């Protein structure tokens with residue numbers, strides 16, 4: 001019997017959010033069942049760049065970027081792309097995004113991303129004490145590199161991080177090449193976050209956390225969830241393809257796929273997706289010692305167990321369009337620009353970042369159904385934010401006091 005009031009929770013989605021929420025709840029002794037239509041961790045949480053990046057407070061809703069967007073869109077060799085057939089559907093999101101790209105909104109997002117990012121590594125380290133992370137987590141920092149072409153944007157990022165007290169070391173080209181000697185010197189400078197770390201296999205880590213969840217008594221049901229509803233004050237229901245399940249509370253953690261459910265629950269939350277891609281260069285992970293992100297190109301490379309993972313680009317195109325070969329070609333060209341020795345690649349992968357136009361996640365109870373708790377919309381940072389999100393959501397469910405200001409993450413900001 002747990003010491004908390006909540007008697008049972010159903011979690012929809014076994015990505016990093018769902019698994020971390022489930023694990024935190026089961027550790028409190030609250031019975032939990034996680035549902036997923038596939039095996040755990042097969043969507044965004046599978047193919048990401050694996051950065052644990054607590055410094056990444058600045059998002060893409062920024063006044064300096066919006067003027068560059070038209071130029072970026074009309075070149076096929078750019079970090080941003082559109083699937084034109086999806087634009088009419090995404091127009092409301094785009095308009096809200098433009099509205100959120102003021103200095104004030106940028107600083108609001110940065111402040112409240114920092115609030116949770118700042119706790120993100122400690123939250124993982126707590127969980128990592130209970131699993132074997134050898135050969136799964138590497139603690140060598142993360143490097144960003146750039147050319148002086150977009151110097152104004154780089155200066156803005158450095159200034160905002162300084163204002164928020166985010167630790168950063170600005171390096172010149174030589175200092176970067178001392179750390180990563182195999183890189184082509186096609187950049188001018190960069191930043192080193194020596195306290196950040198990376199996953200050598202994000203899916204491997206997620207599975208270890210999931211196994212811990214099962215070991216502690218958590219349940220998993222592999223089935224597509226069709227519907228969620230709150231029946232009364234202490235009862236909610238999850239309907240799968242096969243049957244109905246009752247719980248006291250439900251957590252919605254379906255990443256980019258959460259919008260179908262929030263629409264059905266009567267809330268118009270403007271969740272959409274920023275599509276991203278990866279490829280692997282097998283046996284090439286020795287070329288760099290840590291993740292390197294080339295900001296001008298919107299892409300990066302991470303040394304992983306599967307090889308060197310080259311990851312990136314933002315494509316606005318919804319959940320149904322097929323993978324774009326042009327995006328893969330772009331990543332290949334960027335990779336070879338930095339490491340010309342790279343040759344053949346494998347594993348062309350498309351993933352869906354779940355993103356709100358103000359780039360803050362949605363964390364907290366549904367406005368109309370208080371026993372349905374939202375936990376989605378972590379955009380480019382959902383991997384970093386998994387463990388702290390699990391802690392926050394389990395705290396909400398068990399009605400614990402918190403010093404955090406959770407209001408900025410409420411879905412009420414869209415009502």
Ligand SMILES: Cc1cc2nc3c(=O)[nH]c(=O)nc-3n(C[C@H](O)[C@H](O)[C@H](O)COP(=O)(O)OP(=O)(O)OC[C@H]3O[C@@H](n4cnc5c(N)ncnc54)[C@H](O)[C@@H]3O)c2cc1C
Nearest residue numbers: 013015016017043045048049051225255276381382383384
């Ligand atoms: C290319 C790329 C690179 C990235 N790099 C980084 C990085 O380096 N660092 C970082 O912090 N973040 C990164 N991210 C972001 C991060 O991967 C995501 O924000 C995070 O994985 C989202 O986790 P999630 O659990 O919310 O969603 P997901 O991992 O997408 O999980 C959602 C789950 O819900 C399930 N589901 C959906 N619909 C249903 C249904 N009807 N019934 C049952 N189950 C359902 C899905 O099967 C899936 O398992 C990256 C993302 C991409 C795409």
